[in-house]
Amino acid sequence: MGQSEAGRIVSEVESWSARIKRWMNRYHARRASLSRPATAFTTTPEPRTIGSFARGRQIAGGNFLFAGFLVEAPETVIWDLPMPDEAFEQELHGFTWLDDLGAVGDAFANKRAQDWTHEWVNRFATGKGPGWTPDLTGRRLIRWINHAIMLLNGQESAKSNAYFRSLAAQTIFLSRRWKAASPGLPRFEALTGLIYAGLALDGMDKHVGPAVRALAQECRREIGKDGGLSTRNPEELLEVFTLLNWAASALQEAGRTPGEAHLEAIERVAPVLRALRHSDGSLARFHGGGRGLEGRLDRALANAAIKSEPLAGLAMGFARVSHGRTSVIIDAAPPPRGDASANGHASTLALELTSGRRPLIVNCGSGATFGKSWRRAGRATPSHSTLGIEGLSTSRLGVASDKNDKGPEYLIEAPRDVRFERAEVDGGTRVVVGHDGYLSSHGLTHIRTLHLGYDGRALTGEDLLIARDSAHKRRFDLAFDKSKLQGTQFSIRFHLHPDADATLDMNGTAVSMALKSGEIWIFRYQGEVKLSLESSVYLEKSRLSPRATKQIVLSGHAMEYSTRVVWSVAKAQETPTAVRDYAVEDLMAVE
Secondary structure, eight states: OOHHHHHHHHHHHHHHHHHHHHHHHHHHHHHHHTSOOOOSBSSOOOOOOOOOHHHHHHHHTTEEEETTEEEEOTTSOGGGSOOOOHHHHHHHHHTTHHHHHHHHOSHHHHHHHHHHHHHHHHHHTTSOSTTOSHHHHHHHHHHHHHTHHHHHTTOOHHHHHHHHHHHHHHHHHHHHHGGGSOTTHHHHHHHHHHHHHHHHBTTOGGGHHHHHHHHHHHHHHHSOTTSOOTTOOHHHHHHHHHHHHHHHHHHHHTTOOOOHHHHHHHHHHHHHHHHTBOTTSOBOOOTTOOSOSTTHHHHHHHHHTOOOOOOSSOBTTEEEEEETTEEEEEEOSOOOOGGGGTTOOOOTTOEEEEETTEEEEEOOOOOGGGOHHHHHHHHSGGGSSSEEETTOOSSEEOOOSSTTSOSOOOEESOOOOEEEEEEEETTEEEEEEEEOTTHHHHSOEEEEEEEEETTSSEEEEEEEEEOOSHHHHHHHHHHHHHTTTSOEEEEEEEEEOTTSEEEEETTTTEEEEEOTTSOEEEEEEESSOEEEEEEEEEOOTTSSSOEEEEEEEEEEEEOSSEEEEEEEEEEOTTSOSSOOOOOOOOSOOOO
């Protein structure tokens, strides 16, 4: 059987499986809508989700920014909007926008929330529409219950009864279909929603016990002993952690005890998230994850109330060094594998640096909301602040599973041997990391050494490409011959945050970078390389298009078995150690 034939069969099986799952979801949704309804809350729901005031004002005004698409329709019911993308429609049916309208809290925003929610009941409560999946139903139930006071205030009894009937139907649907949710975040959403509804709704408490046991089992299965996820996505870990906190709080307030594995998972995850937190409170942007919703990480850690010592080793495969106002986070482990790598990036040894509230060196981020081309570009090594050889990525993307190229692309041929060492030396912390991602193609190992002084004023780095033994040297020689004796071309990239104003300095031998805090950082280098300041992009899912920015590039050729480049990024002498940075971020940008 040829590869194309095998791919076609896999595609047909996956397509058939997806159709069966959709049919079963719709079948159980319709059955649930005929079930005996709940009629009231057992207790007054306590809101736990917090939205964005600025985003809420935009939504109330008819500017709908979801999944990277902006639809402007001030007079249109949200369910009548043109749906530019499946992800856009799914975000609408997940109802997280209720958090944002709730953050506004005025009469107009509240009426929007009420009208659009009750219209959903009129149109979709019998199992119609794309919102009847376990994860979206769990997400929606959490918001409906959190914002019940806002949704029911001043409503006539017919609408209130329809609202409760729909809550009950969705709860029953979840009790039957949570297992159909994909493992990981979707299943955590489904089970948390089921626990929420079981505790809050009259006559639904019978679903709580099985859901609590299932959630504990998912914690054992999906959250590693190190407190991380197999996807190595920091933002996804935060979302799971937040759901576990919400479920634990709801159970404890109802006089119930969460599962032991559930509580242990919260204790394991908390120190990992602290290690993935930059000095500005945002998450490191790796493997498809973004900075995280404003304030969510701090709130989640505060609500968990888990006191823990800082991790000295790796946190979900990342190393964090923080001194003074400066934090550096490095990807120091092999990338995700198999199904977990569907959103993974070829970011091995990439770093991010933040000074106080201001990111300086970043990775481009996930381009998923900007289309397939941007998504692929964002996953490649050149989109990360690390060394790359001849435009190759440290990990390559596998071919999609079907001929129409609609299936996920996984990371293949990824580094397997990734080393990490940490030591306190020479007035600071030194980290040495290395990987074998270019061994098979060029016979070279990439070793990166970083040193951050205790005052946080200077990060020095060394990137080394080395052929370590005779076999590797023979492979390097073959690659050298293929290059017609030009050597192996490489580039070391440092992508800059858009707020960093960068200019070439000192006759093109250095780069100065001014932050909005008033800090000035200087980049310098040593080695047989060329320095350039080139265009780059910063990918944020809250934007309509990529933000233009700059990247520092050191480009050269590996002509020998060992090629070394030394560089540094340090605060200018006149920059004070402490900076009063009171600047207010833009409320929300959609340009």
